Amino acid sequence: MCEMKKLVIAAATLACVLFVAQAAFATSYSIGLTGSGSLMKNGATYSGTFMFGMSGTWTIDIDDSLWPDESDSNARWDYIWSVFEYDDTVGAKAWYGTFSQATIGATPTFEFVTTSPGGTVAGDCTFRIMIRDWSGDGVLQQREKHDDSQIVYTLSIDPTRGTGIFENWCGYGSISSGNFRFVNPPQDNMLEIAGQLITEECPSPVEESSWSTIKALYN
Numbered sequence: 521m522c523e524m525k526k527l528v529i530a531a532a533t534l535a536c537v538l539f540v541a542q543a544a545f546a547t548s549y550s551i552g553l554t555g556s557g558s559l560m561k562n563g564a565t566y567s568g569t570f571m572f573g574m575s576g577t578w579t580i581d582i583d584d585s586l587w588p589d590e591s592d593s594n595a596r597w598d599y600i601w602s603v604f605e606y607d608d609t610v611g612a613k614a615w616y617g618t619f620s621q622a623t624i625g626a627t628p629t630f631e632f633v634t635t636s637p638g639g640t641v642a643g644d645c646t647f648r649i650m651i652r653d654w655s656g657d658g659v660l661q662q663r664e665k666h667d668d669s670q671i672v673y674t675l676s677i678d679p680t681r682g683t684g685i686f687e688n689w690c691g692y693g694s695i696s697s698g699n700f701r702f703v704n705p706p707q708d709n710m711l712e713i714a715g716q717l718i719t720e721e722c723p724s725p726v727e728e729s730s731w732s733t734i735k736a737l738y739n
Contacts, residue, residue: 547720549573551715551716552572557580565579574637580647581630582628606658608658628645628647629642630644641719642677643678643681645676647674668698669700672694677689692717692718696715
């Protein structure tokens with residue numbers, strides 16, 4: 521019984537040490553991005569450079585190969601607008617559109633190619649656009665469509681796509697902007713985005729070998 525208690529205590533201690541060690545390697549970046557793009561144009565890509573937190577270039581992209589062509593802006597807009605739902609909460613009426621694999625049949629991606637801290641961090645993302653119904657009548661007006669709207673991106677890092685300092689690292693993030701606009705081709709929407717990116721060493725299966733090591737200490 522005494523030996524079993526020792527094993528349990530040792531396992532718990534090792535788990536705490538591993539947790540603290542992994543947490544110590546997490547790095548948080550407060551980042552600001554500036555760039556342009558348009559969901560109304562073929563490619564549905566936004567790209568630009570960093571304002572702070574990192575230096576280099578960034579891209580946020582969606583596979584829009586099955587979307588209506590930009591030459592038919594009405595058809596393309598109708599396709600995009602189909603993912604939006606209306607929230608009629610008094611005092612906060614708005615349309616919300618979530619862009620993800622489930623809603624548009626393709627997962628948006630992001631890529632940050634940095635010269636500082638150095639390396640590429642990339643992965644999948646989802647984003648949500650809120651268009652305020654300023655008139656409160658449930659009818660989208662042109663000024664509401666083209667007005668500054670809120671967009672929020674949720675980032676999920678793919679460790680297999682990382683290079684340099686980000687090679688084989690996991691992580692997540694959230695960035696947002698308050699000046700998202702739908703503009704018709706050939707115009708682009710100028711966008712400023714800010715938020716947080718957390719990178720950390722990917723967890724690895726350590727239980728089996730670690731448990732064997734612990735038992736060996738008490739044999």
